[in-house]
Amino acid sequence: MYNEQLFSVLDKADELNAYILQSESYEQYRAHQLALKQNEEVEILKKQLIKLKERYDEVMRFGRYHPDYMETLLETRRAKKAYDLHPAVAEAKKSEMALQSLLDEVLVIVSNAISKEVKVESGNPFFTTEHSCSGGCSCSA
Numbered sequence: 001m002y003n004e005q006l007f008s009v010l011d012k013a014d015e016l017n018a019y020i021l022q023s024e025s026y027e028q029y030r031a032h033q034l035a036l037k038q039n040e041e042v043e044i045l046k047k048q049l050i051k052l053k054e055r056y057d058e059v060m061r062f063g064r065y066h067p068d069y070m071e072t073l074l075e076t077r078r079a080k081k082a083y084d085l086h087p088a089v090a091e092a093k094k095s096e097m098a099l100q101s102l103l104d105e106v107l108v109i110v111s112n113a114i115s116k117e118v119k120v121e122s123g124n125p126f127f128t129t130e131h132s133c134s135g136g137c138s139c140s141a
Contacts, residue, residue: 029099032092
């Protein structure tokens with residue numbers, strides 16, 4: 001089961017991991033995540049959003065028949081928008097997407113080196129070359 005070839009592949013994976021951890025995308029991601037944690041305004045917005053989300057989940061159990069349905073829905077959306085549009089959050093999300101793109105690229109390169117038939121789940125449509133729908137979308141591809 002374990003042989004020298006497997007250990008060699010695992011060593012190469014560790015090297016690849018080290019390169020990614022030294023990349024500019026990862027460094028920016030880490031810096032933005034740290035800035036988020038240290039930003040008091042973001043923490044306040046996040047706590048408010050979590051509290052509203054709990055209330056939202058409770059209201060959604062009853063759906064539109066709950067007396068506070070519309071008020072809770074709108075208030076939660078406003079809080080989510082305020083959180084997402086905060087400059088520190090927006091920068092953090094941007095750096096997270098850049099890192100995710102790097103990881104997707106690496107995954108596609110590795111899988112294509114093995115076989116073009118290997119399917120790679122990627123949230124980025126730019127890395128898919130063929131239609132990978134498993135049905136249910138009523139498309140003609």
